[in-house]
Amino acid sequence: MNYTTKNRWRFTAIMLTISVLLCLTNAGKAQQIVLQDIDGKPLLRNQFTDIDGSPFLFDDWLPSDISFRSGGNLKDFNVKYDVINDALVFLDQEGNLNNFKESVKSFKFTKGAKTYVFDAQYPAIDGHTGLSYYQILFAGKLQLIKKYNKVLLEPQNYNSANVAKKVQDIVNLYVYNPSDKSIVKLKQNESFLAEKLAIDAGKLKRYLKYNKVNIKKQDDLVKLFELYAK
Known part of the structure; x- marks a missing residue:
């Protein structure tokens, strides 16, 4: 790498550093302005x-x-x-x-x-x-x-x-x-969920059994709603 190329790379690195510092400074000022404006x-x-x-x-x-x-x-x-x-x-x-x-x-x-x-x-x-x-x-x-x-x-x-x-x-x-x-x-029982999700109670029971869904667990309830309440 010749001298001119080195200088060019050095100049580019300096400009990038300055740009990052300016962004951080402006972000800090913006946060201060926001805080000043908030009641x-x-x-x-x-x-x-x-x-x-x-x-x-x-x-x-x-x-x-x-x-x-x-x-x-x-x-x-x-x-x-x-x-x-x-x-x-x-x-x-x-x-x-x-x-x-x-x-x-x-x-x-x-x-x-x-x-x-x-x-x-x-x-x-x-x-x-x-x-x-x-x-x-x-x-x-x-x-x-x-x-x-x-x-x-x-x-x-x-x-x-x-x-x-x-x-x-x-x-x-x-x-x-x-x-x-x-x-x-919400009541975590099958009859309540079947009524609210408008599905047959027997169908719900089979789904819960075969997919090993536990309606006492939040994540399983979310999956149930994703399936029947889209």
Whole structure:
């Protein structure tokens, strides 16, 4: 390689490095602008103290795609899903936890190899409202959706001020019909599934037996809906 070729390669490498640095700098500035434009509601500092367990679905800050009811969107914005309060939280520029002041319609993130999609569009049921977030497990002529709940159990030893409240996880599955906008809690038994999926009970029984499908398992339920509720 002659001197001129070496210089040409060196110049190309320098320009590529500068381009990468400019992209990173601009991405950082864009994130700062986004944070400055977002209006949040600071959470009380002691809200998540003195509890045994986590209020969040996942403790990691996960880049999420967020859609607001106003029509606005955010891409790859780090949030956590606070299940106790059924809300998204983010860190402001001072490192404080905030809720979004603007109402979030839906959000999506990836954890490991799995993508989680949440939406708030469903009728009120079991104390939940039209603003409650459900994970969409399957969406077809019927939707199989999942509601995460976390409740705080009071300590039994009332004489001790240092005993933390325990977080208890509660999960329920629901079936939503977009055509008539009805929702019902899923019962993991064959007669309920045969009725909701509009299939013959005997046919369902044979399918479950020969394909070794366990309707007590979420993944198997999703496969069942994929087959009969497209």
